[in-house]
Amino acid sequence: MIKKVSTKPSAKTASKATGKGQSKKAASAKQAETKAEIVQDDLLNEPADKTVLDRLYDVVLSRKDTDPSVSHSARLLSRGTYKIAQKFGEEAVECLIEAVAGRKDLLVGESADVLYHLVVLWVDAGVTPEEVWAELRRREGVSGIAEKAARPKETFAKKDK
Numbered sequence: 001m002i003k004k005v006s007t008k009p010s011a012k013t014a015s016k017a018t019g020k021g022q023s024k025k026a027a028s029a030k031q032a033e034t035k036a037e038i039v040q041d042d043l044l045n046e047p048a049d050k051t052v053l054d055r056l057y058d059v060v061l062s063r064k065d066t067d068p069s070v071s072h073s074a075r076l077l078s079r080g081t082y083k084i085a086q087k088f089g090e091e092a093v094e095c096l097i098e099a100v101a102g103r104k105d106l107l108v109g110e111s112a113d114v115l116y117h118l119v120v121l122w123v124d125a126g127v128t129p130e131e132v133w134a135e136l137r138r139r140e141g142v143s144g145i146a147e148k149a150a151r152p153k154e155t156f157a158k159k160d161k
């Protein structure tokens with residue numbers, strides 16, 4: 001499932017600020033909403049390219065320890081590593097199903113789901129995108145075949161078999 005980027009506070013948050021003596025609260029909620037709308041407009045002007053992943057990480061990180069009733073990321077993070085890993089696994093399976101079925105259009109959406117859930121996994125584990133980019137950078141120009149051939153013969157996985 002694909003979800004639009006939104007930094008808007010929920011309608012719930014704004015509607016709570018009503019009634020007598022609440023006008024100040026209502027005004028500040030309105031102000032926050034206007035500010036969030038500006039941020040949302042800014043986001044709509046951001047490029048739809050690979051930099052979106054860094055922005056997604058920043059948004060998910062900012063959701064940590066926030067209200068789980070307002071943010072899906074906050075809800076997922078509050079449920080702990082097991083649930084986060086489970087969701088990531090489910091999305092990965094849905095992704096590979098579309099790949100095997102040759103449904104390219106659905107594979108795009110499922111890929112976005114996988115990346116979102118991977119970012120949640122990173123936030124939960126304390127891994128930053130920069131660490132992953134650095135690892136990919138380190139591997140650049142190293143053939144996978146050559147790297148595998150250079151591995152020590154006695155690997156942990158092989159010992160167990």
Ligand SMILES: N=c1c2ncn([C@@H]3O[C@H](COP(=O)(O)OP(=O)(O)OP(=O)(O)O)[C@@H](O)[C@H]3O)c2ncn1[C@@H]1O[C@H](COP(=O)(O)O)[C@@H](O)[C@H]1O
Nearest residue numbers: 001002003004005006007059063070071072073074113116
């Ligand atoms: N990219 C995503 C994204 N992709 C998928 N999803 C949500 O992931 C959920 C997947 O639904 P499922 O039914 O599979 O999962 P579930 O609700 O946990 O169900 P259970 O497994 O618990 O039964 C849906 O609510 C989707 O909307 C996402 N939620 C958020 N984002 C991004 O994260 C940002 C922050 O979102 P919030 O944290 O919700 O503010 C958004 O602006 C988006 O950019």
